[in-house]
Amino acid sequence: MSENFEINHLPGRTIHHEGQTYLFFSGTAYLGLPQHTDFQELTLDSIRRYGTVFGSSRNGNLRLAVYEEAEAKLAAIVGSPAALTLSSGMMAGQVISNWLRAQHATFVYGPSAHPALWHEPTVTLPTLSFADWSVQIADQLRTELTGNRSTGPVAILVNSIDAVRSERYNFDWVNDLPDDCPITLVVDDSHGIGVLNDGQGIWPEIAHKLKDSQIRLLVTTSLAKAMGLPGGAIFGDADLLNAIRQTAFFGACSPMTPASLEAYLKADTLYAEGRERLQRNIHLAETLLLPTGLFHHAEGYPVFFTKQDGLYPYLLDHQLFVYSFAYPTAADRANTRVVISAFHESADIERLAELVADFKR
Structure with missing residues (x-):
């Protein structure tokens, strides 16, 4: 202990x-x-302009332009069409899980999937290694579809990396997923963004593999790690993120602090x-x-x-x-x-x- x-x-x-x-x-x-004095000074200057918190819904009739500016920059750096910020990485995962649950999606979890992605307080995760699980998942989905045990949308939720055991995951398996059912792939990249692939994280790697696929990709992240910001983000297609933004779950969320986002824009x-x-x-x-x-x-x-x-x-x-x-x-x-x-x-x-x-x- x-x-x-x-x-x-x-x-x-x-x-x-x-x-x-x-x-x-x-x-x-x-x-x-967080330890860098210049970054602290940027944040302090932004707090003097925006205060410590913006106590309002992002969907309200008074909006701060800094959110859209920072989200556009995050999306451009990662290489995704759009981005949406939230108050934490946990909230980023939960707003997606809530949205998928409303669509009656079948949830399929990868090994050690982060609790931010769970649709219930407790879920049963595969005990296989990620490599062994990824080899089997395509055939598993086809079997379930053939047996009509799952005819609705499917959500596959995984981490981008084993952050504990320092193991990068291979995502070649996404090319083998069945194309006769709607699939949303949700990847938690909290430990990859800002570090891997010159700071872009996992998005460009998976998006390239899915460029000719009908599979919808959503990447979530905590910005409180490499990025040093108290918040989280979702990356995906603009129409997909707009649908998530219109949910009551998102509308009722307190947003990320605007001062932190302005500091990010200047850093x-x-x-x-x-x-x-x-x-x-x-x-x-x-x-x-x-x-x-x-x-x-x-x-x-x-x-x-x-x-x-x-x-x-x-x-x-x-x-x-x-x-x-x-x-x-x-x-x-x-x-x-x-x-x-x-x-x-x-x-x-x-x-x-x-x-x-x-x-x-």
Whole structure:
């Protein structure tokens, strides 16, 4: 069981706990934006203009132009036709699940699909690996359609990556899905946007595979990770997002804070610098950590997963804090992973590598 730390400041390169300073290799601020003083200043300037929150429906008769401006920019960067922001990544997934439920869709979940995509408080997820599940899903759907057990719309809901075990998923299987029923593919890309594919995330990869398909694609994301923004977003075709926007569920949602979106509009240089630093740090970590054989790691991704849970207390004893707790529920197995961020310095990663090497010995 991991020891719980309680602190009273934003984690950055270091955290301070009970008089001790620890190097911090956890969290999901991959680009280091929340810790960046220039990004903080942009946000503070925007708060002076927009306040801390916009307490109104996005579908009201008074609207702020910053939402459409930021959504157009998000869509352009990702490469999708349109984008829609919400107050969190969880809300982005839930507004889609609510919309699909109203269409009486049959929900088909991939392994470890994030709870943001669940249409009920508890769902049964496949226990297969993603690779094994993806090989079978097309034939499974055809069998169900042939047996008339599912004649309505089908929603397939998956993650874009195993963010815990640092495994990138292959999406070639979407080309084999049946084309004789309406299918909506919903992909949670919370850990990919801002990091993978030069920051575009999973959208261009899957959209290219589906370019001649009738399958509808929706990508959801939390913007609170690499993007450093308190909110979430949905990417998809404009007509699809407009239909979702017209639902009572969306109309009743409090929107994302406009100050954060204005800061995003002004932070191009900071995002570009953050991605450059992050990729440089990931490369250094790959060079130093992977030869130990202790880690599972997707190339270019800032997470290094290990089954050696004893690494956590060892590093903690040497003033280095890494991710290690049960997820997504307390009943799940604890997992240990090292998270690299743009705010790390080369010396931090070198110190981490020294300790990992000592642990292995």
